[in-house]
Amino acid sequence: MLVFKGPTSSHITTDYLCAFFLLICTQAAHATNFTECFTRLQNEGTTTGGTFSDGSPAPIEEATGITYRLCLSECGSEQEAFSWNTFSQQFNAWLLPWLALISQLPFGANLRVDNLVSVLLTVGSPTLAAYSIAITALNGQWVSRRFQVFTYPNAKKMSRILAGLQQAPLKVNQDKALLASLVILPENDEWFTELATFIEFEHTWSISAATNIGWVLVAYLFTVADSFDDVTRMVNSNGQAVGSLWLWLVPIVVGWLQIAPKIDSTRLTKAMSRANQLAHVATSHAGETRTFGVNISQDKRALSLANPTSHRIHPDEQATAPIFNYARCLHWASGVEEVASAYQHASEKISRNVPVDATQSWIEAPVASKRNYVLDENRRGTLEQVEAYCSPETSTMQQDPDATANDDLYPPTVTSAPSPLSTWSPGVFRRSVVASLVALVLQWATTGSAIIMVWFTPTTGLACRSGAYLGYGVLSTLVWLMMVSSSFLFHAANLRRSKLGHTDHSLRDPRFSSPWFLVVISGILRRLGKTIAAVNTVGILVACIAQFSHLFDTCYCNSSVIYWGAEKAFAVIQLSEKDVSSMRSAWVGALAMALTCAFGFVGFVNLYAETPAPTDS
Structure with a gap:
């Protein structure tokens, strides 16, 4: 890192x-x-x-x-004279409100340096920030739909818990029937209640956040209206394009307020630890359970936050600021599939009225009970029975001679737990593609709007200002591509190790160079992406200040030499009525495009952030 x-x-x-x-x-x-x-x-x-x-x-x-x-x-080749009056007016009107709005971005990382990197990544790559928001919203809807079909108790609560844990490095442990016990046993209902109560299901707006966003939007709209009153005023240092360039910040902040749980990593860790002390595990005696209390480390629980030293965790997964959800989504989706697999097998059996203890008969709930209510007696069994209840049924297993009439539905001798997933989570590529398209549209609608405004301001064509904005958009997209590719390569290395059936130490074994190579490339892309994001952040701030300071107001920049070439380049100094008319039309069209896509992004997030209430019927 x-x-x-x-x-x-x-x-x-x-x-x-x-x-x-x-x-x-x-x-x-x-x-x-x-x-x-x-x-x-x-x-x-x-x-x-x-x-x-x-x-x-x-x-x-x-x-x-x-x-x-x-x-x-x-x-001469010198710039137009610096004017403090022009600089202060343009800076305060077009840039300062956006810089103030950065404070409303969510943080919550363990280390301040991670919060700093979060800001640099967000400003240096709005594409990555928008991607993390979009993939988080899509994943939330996916996990809700994935668990909606399950009829086993606590399935809906589990889906909401898993959705809320997207900001944490989730670890699912199936060893010794830990996951199966958490899913099956009625004694663990308290675990679900404890953790579900802690994780916010409704993401309400704070007064300060709403006020900040409101003031920024009001200031922006008033400034835009004022700039259209006389488009020829300070045309080469006008901040109209700067305002459009930073417009992505509003949907990003609003998006995180809609879907990011307001939980810092320290509180989340304590909540997981407190809930896991209530978790029960089945024993070899039917109906008997035990709790670990505080006598076992958190990484030995069914659901926990992954150990920071684990080689199977992408380094950015430990940074709990929401922008790092890009790194967690693949590993998180695999963990969700493991939990969903347990619920799927349990739901299939319970839908046929098969109790966990196959030596017992199914006990019907009272008529007055709520729909799909299952008596606790049907949810208890030995460790082997609990583990088998969350496993797929196989026809090759031998029947127990002492089995009951339920054996034709559920062989009690099936004791193998489902193996860890070694394939990509279903639908993860589709969700990633959709999130990528949404993020790219937001990035290039706002950046493209700024480029169009400057491009059609005489002298037309690519010049210093539009070139700086174009470079910002390109580097932002490059950072997104590097960081997302890093997470995919790292996850591919983990899947490769799982298929080989080796531990993390296989990274040091030359016989398995493929996973090692993927991890190395992933690390290079991650570090290089963060470096470019930091450079891009500083670069765009300098470019905006340079525009307000007349630093771009030179013969070279005003003549659009980059576009026309030195021999054909020319500098328009007096604007005609035709110039003003075409420039105003370009500004209006570009602004409409940026606002439409910004509000469209907010609408997309709101559409997919809506999930069912965390209750079980």
Whole structure:
């Protein structure tokens, strides 16, 4: 994991900011004024170098711009003079509210460095943040539907518990009938009640969060309306594009408020420990159970939070900030399938009125009982019987000569627990693809909106401002691709180890180089992705400040040399009515696209965040 050390990072950031503002002040001392330069050229009657707004040659008296070569020779290569009044107005109106809204992102990690990395990943890759939200919402709906068909008691509560544990490195342990006992025994009903009560099922908004989001939206809308009043005002330092660029932050914050449990990792660990002290395990004597209390480590429980030192846990799974759900979703889905498999086999048997203790007859519940109510007597048995009840039935097993009439339904000698899953969880690729598409749409709708606004601001084409925004979107997408690929490769290595039937120590065995190679590549992608995210975060902040500081207001940037080339490039200095009209239309269209996709993302999350109430019929 990439580690950011507080003091070192702080000193580096301070040095960079000081150097950046020193550069601005130095450039301001040698600044130029393009309007004055253009007026001087018109008064002098320069014969060549004038252009119309489309770049075609024009007499200097009728021109609205000049060629890049003429701009360099007559106006100089320096930037427009830095204006504190312009900078403060644009920064406060377009960037500061978004920076304040970052404080509403969910954290809750064990270490402050993980919270810092969470911010860097979110700002450096909104694509990854949106992906984590979308996959969390899709997984929540999936686990709810997966358990909805099960009729065994506590199935619905288990689905809600599992959905709430997406922010934790879930570990499922089937050894010694631990999982089977948790699912089957009526004595464990208290475990479900304890943990289900702790995990928030309803994600209510706090007043501070709602107020913050509301003020940011109101400030943004008022600022947008004001900017359309006169689009020619400070056109090269206008923050309209910056506002659209950061618009992704609203749906991201709203999305996490909708689906992320408001539980920090310390409280969650204590809650799991407290609940697991209530867990009962079957014994070799029917009807007798035992509890471990505090005499056994948490990783020996049926459901627990995985040990941080485990080689089978992706390093980012331990960081419980919600953005790291991207790393947990695959391992979590496999764990859910293990639990679902136990419930599926138990539900199949209980639907045929087969008791856990196959030597006993099924006892019917009173008529007045609620629908699907199962008496506790039908849910008790020996350790072998409990384990077999959560296992698939096989026709090759030998019948016990002392078996009862229920043997034709459920052979009591089946004692093998289901083996750990060694395949991909069903539907995980489909959910990942859907989450990826949703995340990419949000990223490129907001980033694309900013690019369009600057692209169609004369001089049109790709230039310094639009290039900075394009680079931000590309790096954001690259970080998402690296981090998600890292999680898939790591999970593939775990599945490979499971199929080989070896322990984690097989990583050191040269005979099994394939899992080892996947883990190494996964680690490289993870570290490189975090590094790029940190660079992208700093880069976009510097780019926004540079725009407000006129640092991009030079002959090179204003002439869109990147797009037109040095020989054909030109700088539009005076906007015509046609320029203003086309620019306003582009701004309106781009803004509509960004707002539509942002609200569409919120609607998507709300659609899939809705799950049934945690009750069992």
